[in-house]
Amino acid sequence: MKIVLENLTKKFGTVVGVDDISLTIEDGEFVAFLGPSGCGKTTTLLMIAGIYRPTAGIIRFDDRVINQVPPRDRNIGMVFQSYALYPHMTVFGNIAYPLKLKKVPKEEQAERVREVAAKMGIANLLDRRPAQLSGGQQQRVALGRALVKQPDVLLFDEPLSNLDARLRLSMRGEIRHLQKELGITAVYVTHDQVEAMTMADRIAVMNLGKLQAFDTPDDLYDRPKTLFIAGFVGNPPMNFLEVEVQREGDTFYAVNSALRVPVPAERGEAAARHGGQVIMGIRPEDITISETGTVRGEVFVVEPLGRDDLLDVHLDAANRLSVLADPAVHLRAGDTVTLALDTRKVQFFDPQTELSLLWR
Amino acid sequence: MATFTSSAPTQRPLTSQEYRYRQAETGELVGQAIFTALVVVLFFELGVVLFKVLGPLIQSSPRFWGSDLKVDETLTRALANALTLLAPFAAYVTCGARLRELAAFDRRRAVRVALAATIIVYVLVTMGQYVFQVGPFAEKPSLEMSFRQTDEGVLVTGVVPGGTADRAGIKAGDLIVAIGRAPTTADELKEKIALAKFESKIGLRVSRDGQEELMPVEVVPVMEIGLAPLVGGLILALILAVIALFWPGGLTPYVLMVVIMIPLLVGYLWLIVATFSYRTEGLLPVDASGNFGGFTLRNWEFLTRPGTSSYPSIWRITLNTLVIASLMAIIVLTVSSMAGYALSRMNFPGRRAFLSLTLILHGFPAVTLLIAIFFILRNIGKVPVLGDYFGFNTRGGIALVMVAFEMPLGVWLMKGFFDNIPWDMERSALIDGASRWRTFWEILLPQIRPGILALGTFAFISGWGAYLIPQTYSVGTRTATLAVYITQLTGDTAPVNWNEVAAVGLYQMIPVFIIFIFAQEYLLNIYAGGTKGTS
Ligand SMILES: Nc1ncnc2c1ncn2[C@@H]1O[C@H](COP(=O)(O)OP(=O)(O)OP(=O)(O)O)[C@@H](O)[C@H]1O
Numbered sequence: 028m029k030i031v032l033e034n035l036t037k038k039f040g041t042v043v044g045v046d047d048i049s050l051t052i053e054d055g056e057f058v059a060f061l062g063p064s065g066c067g068k069t070t071t072l073l074m075i076a077g078i079y080r081p082t083a084g085i086i087r088f089d090d091r092v093i094n095q096v097p098p099r100d101r102n103i104g105m106v107f108q109s110y111a112l113y114p115h116m117t118v119f120g121n122i123a124y125p126l127k128l129k130k131v132p133k134e135e136q137a138e139r140v141r142e143v144a145a146k147m148g149i150a151n152l153l154d155r156r157p158a159q160l161s162g163g164q165q166q167r168v169a170l171g172r173a174l175v176k177q178p179d180v181l182l183f184d185e186p187l188s189n190l191d192a193r194l195r196l197s198m199r200g201e202i203r204h205l206q207k208e209l210g211i212t213a214v215y216v217t218h219d220q221v222e223a224m225t226m227a228d229r230i231a232v233m234n235l236g237k238l239q240a241f242d243t244p245d246d247l248y249d250r251p252k253t254l255f256i257a258g259f260v261g262n263p264p265m266n267f268l269e270v271e272v273q274r275e276g277d278t279f280y281a282v283n284s285a286l287r288v289p290v291p292a293e294r295g296e297a298a299a300r301h302g303g304q305v306i307m308g309i310r311p312e313d314i315t316i317s318e319t320g321t322v323r324g325e326v327f328v329v330e331p332l333g334r335d336d337l338l339d340v341h342l343d344a345a346n347r348l349s350v351l352a353d354p355a356v357h358l359r360a361g362d363t364v365t366l367a368l369d370t371r372k373v374q375f376f377d378p379q380t381e382l383s384l385l386w387r
Numbered sequence: 388m389a390t391f392t393s394s395a396p397t398q399r400p401l402t403s404q405e406y407r408y409r410q411a412e413t414g415e416l417v418g419q420a421i422f423t424a425l426v427v428v429l430f431f432e433l434g435v436v437l438f439k440v441l442g443p444l445i446q447s448s449p450r451f452w453g454s455d456l457k458v459d460e461t462l463t464r465a466l467a468n469a470l471t472l473l474a475p476f477a478a479y480v481t482c483g484a485r486l487r488e489l490a491a492f493d494r495r496r497a498v499r500v501a502l503a504a505t506i507i508v509y510v511l512v513t514m515g516q517y518v519f520q521v522g523p524f525a526e527k528p529s530l531e532m533s534f535r536q537t538d539e540g541v542l543v544t545g546v547v548p549g550g551t552a553d554r555a556g557i558k559a560g561d562l563i564v565a566i567g568r569a570p571t572t573a574d575e576l577k578e579k580i581a582l583a584k585f586e587s588k589i590g591l592r593v594s595r596d597g598q599e600e601l602m603p604v605e606v607v608p609v610m611e612i613g614l615a616p617l618v619g620g621l622i623l624a625l626i627l628a629v630i631a632l633f634w635p636g637g638l639t640p641y642v643l644m645v646v647i648m649i650p651l652l653v654g655y656l657w658l659i660v661a662t663f664s665y666r667t668e669g670l671l672p673v674d675a676s677g678n679f680g681g682f683t684l685r686n687w688e689f690l691t692r693p694g695t696s697s698y699p700s701i702w703r704i705t706l707n708t709l710v711i712a713s714l715m716a717i718i719v720l721t722v723s724s725m726a727g728y729a730l731s732r733m734n735f736p737g738r739r740a741f742l743s744l745t746l747i748l749h750g751f752p753a754v755t756l757l758i759a760i761f762f763i764l765r766n767i768g769k770v771p772v773l774g775d776y777f778g779f780n781t782r783g784g785i786a787l788v789m790v791a792f793e794m795p796l797g798v799w800l801m802k803g804f805f806d807n808i809p810w811d812m813e814r815s816a817l818i819d820g821a822s823r824w825r826t827f828w829e830i831l832l833p834q835i836r837p838g839i840l841a842l843g844t845f846a847f848i849s850g851w852g853a854y855l856i857p858q859t860y861s862v863g864t865r866t867a868t869l870a871v872y873i874t875q876l877t878g879d880t881a882p883v884n885w886n887e888v889a890a891v892g893l894y895q896m897i898p899v900f901i902i903f904i905f906a907q908e909y910l911l912n913i914y915a916g917g918t919k920g921t922s
């Protein structure tokens with residue numbers, strides 16, 4: 028089932044929850060809605076589900092406008108962050124409930140529940156109440172309940188955020204696998220970047236109710252179209268420096284008070300064409316500490332991340348860089364380091380419009 | 388902190404509690420015991436305040452556990468007095484009980500600590516009693532003179548100079564021959580004084596030099612402190628503390644509970660005994676000549692008395708009451724669960740105004756609305772068909788009015804229960820394919836079952852015991868309820884058989900008792916503020 032949102036808007040009184048969103052989710056696609064808290068992800072999802080009525084705009088399933096269609100006629104399955112299991116029913120009752128409402132015959136209900144339960148690995152829990160299950164088991168029951176009616180669309184609202192890290196990792200894989208196997212269109216709301224990047228075919232990045240970008244994970248990471256996307260996607264976030272790009276012969280240099288580094292010709296040219304001050308973006312992993320480096324700075328803060336140390340390096344009063352360093356080097360605040368910048372993947376943005384000078 | 392020296396080698400490892408005791412200094416332990424004891428005293432005093440200050444309020448409320456028995460003023464006063472009396476003893480017991488664990492492995496130290504704590508608590512309590520002039524420091528009525536019995540009469544042996552007797556003109560050596568006109572003895576005079584109110588006057592007929600004269604003497608409050616009650620009290624305190632220290636485990640709460648419950652239990656016991664006897668003197672059933680005995684089933688004859696033209700039989704009345712109470716429970720439940728749902732889940736104009744209005748109505752004294760409602764009911768009565776069931780002097784009309792008074796509480800309560808159910812629950816049901824109505828019925832209602840049971844019971848009991856509204860809006864007897872029946876028994880044209888009134892009251896209370904036994908868990912949900920129960 029294809030889902031089309033056209034100029035979708037939702038206002039709560041004067042609060043704008045979702046602001047003029049348009050996008051198309053292809054049949055069988057796995058789309059993640061990613062954005063900071065309060066940006067309108069859940070609101071969008073609930074409009075797709077039919078719980079909220081849009082203030083303006085159109086929602087289509089395939090070619091059918093479904094704005095006025097009540098939730099039960101949309102054939103969707105939804106998994107909530109709180110799982111929303113019915114506490115007074117057994118696991119069996121919970122999973123069978125959608126079938127019961129569809130008036131599926133009793134024997135078929137039992138058969139389909141057992142089938143789903145087996146797939147979810149909860150076949151032995153069917154007689155229990157939700158209160159007698161662990162968080163991970165409840166999660167599976169919720170997923171089973173969403174799947175049992177063979178929905179056209181699966182909606183997830185931060186379904187994994189209450190699980191521990193290890194379980195989250197394995198559930199990611201499972202959900203992704205199930206969705207591909209069944210070929211169901213899925214919309215997955217999360218504020219966890221890694222989750223979105225690893226699971227989704229495409230990611231819709233939202234901020235303050237607006238759609239910022241709708242692209243594949245690779246495009247978002249390597250070809251960010253706006254400054255917001257560049258800063259939002261990736262962890263630790265991209266460094267931004269105000270530079271001027273100058274041409275010397277065939278080589279382009281990014282120059283400011285603290286550095287002068289060569290940049291690839293095609294990228295440098297686009298920036299030089301814009302002229303004057305531009306914002307250069309470079310990811311922490313593209314910066315290395317090396318003797319042969321050309322940029323000098325003082326280590327200001329050392330933040331151990333486990334595998335790496337995250338350094339906050341001040342080049343001068345106006346320029347600072349986040350840098351990943353090997354903990355074995357034992358750098359401390361106050362040390363002076365020289366940095367080598369790998370500029371093959373640098374980004375350039377217009378400081379006024381905050382749009383990329385490279386991609387559009 | 389004392390250092391931990393293991394002078395006596397311990398055979399087994401210390402529990403953490405024991406370790407803490409060892410580490411604690413004696414002063415610290417004493418302090419803890421005193422603190423706990425004073426908290427207990429505070430609790431008792433709160434009770435006293437409750438009964439003394441709220442007593443009049445409790446008495447003015449028309450119902451007592453759903454029956455029509457009024458709370459007697461003497462009962463609340465007796466309860467307050469009992470609590471005042473018990474408070475110090477509870478404190479001493481606490482001093483001991485607090486140290487039981489210490490006593491389990493270091494008896495001598497525990498006794499020392501308990502005695503020290505008790506003495507301090509005793510001093511504190513006694514000081515408190517002095518400040519508030521209670522206990523041994525209570526003021527007693529007195530004439531400020533001493534006297535003794537002689538052959539001629541009561542001889543005044545001394546008067547306090549400047550005291551009330553002195554002021555009235557009585558001198559030592561006077562002979563008191565009578566109080567007013569009644570001849571008296573020293574014992575009778577003593578009793579008379581003890582029972583007299585402050586500032587009242589006792590007229591003493593005094594014979595002096597052969598002449599008799601009536602001298603009215605004002606009764607004044609005098610504080611007499613004997614050493615004996617103080618020392619006796621201290622010794623008793625110490626004994627109590629030591630007993631509590633070594634009292635076999637686990638019994639203390641029950642003992643305390645029973646002691647506190649005694650006034651209540653005695654009340655019920657008296658009620659039951661009274662219904663089976665001709666007459667009672669105190670708790671004892673007595674026959675006509677005042678001897679123990681006189682049991683009878685006479686008071687329960689109302690159960691078999693057939694209905695008369697003026698009054699229907701008890702069974703008819705019970706049925707009336709049952710119908711009204713059940714109607715009430717059903718209507719209250721239906722309307723307030725739906726209203727509570729709407730108020731909890733939907734946003735509509737006037738929602739806030741409606742909520743605050745119902746809250747005001749909840750606090751509105753029903754009495755002030757009686758006349759207005761009378762007119763409304765009469766007008767409903769004029770509507771065809773509807774009027775036959777919900778007009779003036781119909782069971783439906785009475786239930787309607789009582790429901791209206793019960794509704795604000797119900798609506799707020801149900802709203803609270805619905806507020807506790809996460810939104811996602813019903814969203815999930817809607818997406819699963821349920822209609823809004825079905826979601827309400829199959830998903831939400833089962834989750835507020837404790838609330839429903841509680842409110843239903845509550846409404847039923849309040850309908851069962853209702854008096855004011857059935858009495859006001861039912862003329863004659865067709866729609867009388869049990870409470871109304873009881874008032875009819877106490878009409879003022881014939882002598883009242885109070886024991887029969889007690890019997891009907893007890894009869895009326897039986898279902899309430901039964902419901903309480905089964906539903907107390909749910910009712911606590913209301914009284915303790917709508918906590919969510921899962922089952
Ligand atoms: N029922 C409502 N009434 C009023 N405002 C609402 C309502 N629901 C959401 N909002 C507002 O709309 C905005 C978007 O909310 P939404 O729940 O969609 O955020 P979200 O992206 O899901 O955030 P989170 O990651 O914290 O779940 C927020 O500013 C929120 O305050």
Ligand SMILES: [Mg+2]
Nearest residue numbers: 068069070184
């Ligand atoms: Mg959300």
